[in-house]
Amino acid sequence: MKQLLFILIFAGLTGFKPASDRHISGTIYDDKNQAFPGVQVTITGTKQGTQTDAKGHYAIDVPAGKSNLTFSFIGFESQTIKIGKSNTLDVHLKASNQTLREVVITGYGIQHRKEITGAVAIVSAPQTDQKYSAPVAGVIAGKNARHYNKSVQMNQIQIMPSPVTDNESYKGINENGFKTVESEPLSTFSVDVDAASYSNVRRFINNGQLPPADAVRIEEMINYFHYNLTGPTNNEPVAIHTELSTAPWNGNHRLLRIGLKAKTIPNDKLPASNLVFLIDVSGSMYEPNKLPLVQSSLKMLVNQLRPQDRVAIVVYAGAAGVVLPATSGDKKTTINNAIDNLQAGGSTAGGAGIKLAYKIALENFMKGGNNRVMLATDGDFNVGASSDDDMEKLIEKERESGISLSVLGFGMGNYKDSKMETLADKGNGNYAYIDNITEARKTLISEFGGTLFTIAKDVKLQVEFNPGKVQAYRLLGYENRALNKEDFNNDKKDAGDMGSGHTVTAFYEIVPAGVKDDYSGSVDPLKYQKPKPVPYTSSSDEMLTIKFRYKQPTSSVSKMSHTEVYDKPVALNSTSTDFRFAAAVAEFGMLLRDSQFKQHSTYDQAIKMARAAKGDDSEGYRAEFIKLAENARLLSPSNKVLAVEE
Structure with a gap:
């Protein structure tokens, strides 16, 4: 009887409510009071956690018995905070120079200086069987580490392996180079609407690591973002747009943007x-x-x-x-x-x-x-x-x-x-890479029609350059989507598809005719045959012609349309915000790849251009990109903070 009474009293005190999870949410801000995407939020003492989304928001279910959350991001002071009575918990993180000084990049992992004896030198990893190579950190032991001599011998350096990406694999990318119009007047490729590379790169940077070069597919970085293009008319499935200006990383070059916009079908009208x-x-x-x-x-x-x-x-x-x-x-x-x-x-x-x-x-x-x-x-x-x-x-x-x-x-x-x-x-x-629930929402809800419903299939582009106006050109990205020139008219050749409401952007960097340039290259005259002169007129304002080919979803026969681009570039600051933002993403991608064609690209320039072209960023993805670029700048080899300068 006493035992039953005890159980009833205990039940009464607990209100007959079993222990249950608490749903905690909030917003994380940086020291400038701006929403902070990519912050790690973990239940203290566990591996269970989440990340803040593009607007700095997070939400997490905290099990009974757990009362603390830990908030952390590289370069900022971690905070462990006790959950109060409210289910809303907003946090302001403070930058920590000390934390940055104590962080050393080891392979693609992070190690704190207190775990390492001596000073640090940056060396190049030896070639391995991996599909990519990475900068690694070496450690030099010794009492005189503070007075480290930079002319260090290689046998003094211990190579620290990468703890994170040893078993990750990426298809090698042979980056597109400049091609001369005289030898290759046609450029042909399949469109690509995938965006997996961007969210994967974001995962690396948010974990305090630069991505391997082959993980950076520039076209997927660019096409992660929504661009404000006009849809097609006359019942066509796709509209094509162009914009021509100066290349931000080389004032002597042009930058051409080709934009495609697929027809948008309301969800309730989808098949x-x-x-x-x-x-x-x-x-x-x-x-x-x-x-x-x-x-x-x-x-x-x-x-x-x-x-x-x-x-x-x-x-x-x-x-x-x-x-x-x-x-x-x-x-x-x-x-x-x-x-x-x-x-x-x-x-x-x-x-x-x-x-x-x-x-x-x-x-x-x-x-x-x-x-x-x-x-x-x-x-x-x-x-x-x-x-x-x-x-x-x-x-x-x-x-x-x-x-x-x-x-x-x-x-x-x-x-x-x-x-x-x-x-x-x-x-x-x-193909999408889902690194958090926010990315899942973007892919499977916000872009539901584009992800699942094809509007145009086997979409191909072929650009013919006028040698009277163009000396050489380079397609940024799309290396894995290159086609032979004869594939353009071959309806049996598979190509990329576009879904409802999808946008696609492709950039060509163009060397105008007559510009002295190191990228055009030259070959010795042929011994057994003389090249035939190519008839063209330099008086025409046409710089190039874009041919666009696609199939209706249920058809096996393609249709083709074309448009001309004239040699009438506008000033960079007069281009659309979409042009400048996409160009900033392209520049960022070249820096992450350490592209041999990055020329005068810098993180500062890409960040400045992206900030000025943020436009109507209702979902916060462009603001997230700016923060990502700022963090990559901190992680870049030229900005690594080493203990030797202490």
Whole structure:
């Protein structure tokens, strides 16, 4: 009886309420009272956490028994704050010069100076079998470290390995160089609407690391952002726009922007969807920023579905299996429960999973609808077909069924960007890297139509330059999308697709005719044949002609349109804010790649131009970019703070 009375009294004191999570949210500000994106927010004493979004906002569920949150960002003082009675917690972080002085970049990781004996010298890593190389820090032990002599011998230096990206893989990029119009008057490439590179680069920088050069795809950096272009008229699927000015990094060169804008279809007018979620549940996905983030992301997408849409779920680990047959989009509880019940463990039979997902998609094929497999993975396949070449052959075969493949990448450390880029490119789909729930919202809600619904397929551009006006040119980015000139008219040649409302920007850097330049190059005269003179007129104002080719989503025959660009550049400060902001992103990308064509590019110049061209930044993505560029400037080799100057 006494025991029962004790239980009742205890229950009364607790109000019969079981312990539960608290949902804490707020905004982080820097020392200038500006919203601070990319700040790490963790539940003190755990690995559970999140990041602030583009507007500095965060939200996190804190389990019972935990009462502190820790806020941290490189170069700022970390703060651990006790949660009060309110569920809103705003924080101001203060810059810390001491913290910056004590941080040394080691490979792509961070090490604090107190953990290192002696001074630091920056050296170049020896060539390895990795697909990229990185600057690393060496450590010199000794009592006279403070009086370190910069003419140090290599055998005094201990190379510190990268703890973060040893198992990450990126497809090598042979950067586009300048081509002379006399020898190559045509430039041909496939459009690319992917933006995975930008969010992946953001992940590196927000973790206090510069990304490997091959992780920086300049076209994806540029096309991460929304640009205010006018949509097409006369029932055409895509409109084309151009803008010509001076290249910010070389006043003697021109910079041409080609902008494409796809027709926007309201969500309620979009065709029905036959979706198969293909989810990696292998052991490598057993981390907070992998499978749990996948689950949260896909549930956001489920909330957008309509009764006419259908979803099936296929998973793979050591083997592949169906966990949910095709289910109507209005049965959200059923779909979400299936997603919530997923757990990670085992090896990774990605090839088997892809085959099964395409099989399920084909069984539920919707004629005239959006038939798509959505793969969520870190790309670490290790059972069955797993190499990049194996994946390419598999996807090229499966795409003939008329089913597209979209790839959502998650995680870090063993991230296989090269494999996922290949899958999306060959699968007539798109590729996004999801580093936080804000990026998931952008990809799967804000850009829902563009991510899932194709407006124009096999979109190609071909530019013909007038040698009377142009001496040489260079396409910025799109290295993995280059086409042969004869591919432009070949309707069997696969190219990129554009979704509802998508915008695409491409830049050409142009060396005008008559300008003395180091980039045009020269070759010796031919011995066995004389070059035929190319007839042209320098009196024409036409600088170039752009030809644009595409197919309607259900057609196998392409259509073509063209437009001319005249040699009438406008002053840089008179261009649109979109032109200048996109140019700033391009300049930033060249600096991250340490491009041999960066010329007079600087972080200061890119940041200044981006600030002036921020425009109507309603969602805060451009402000986030500016902060990102400022942090990259701190991490760049020319700005590393070394202990030897103490």
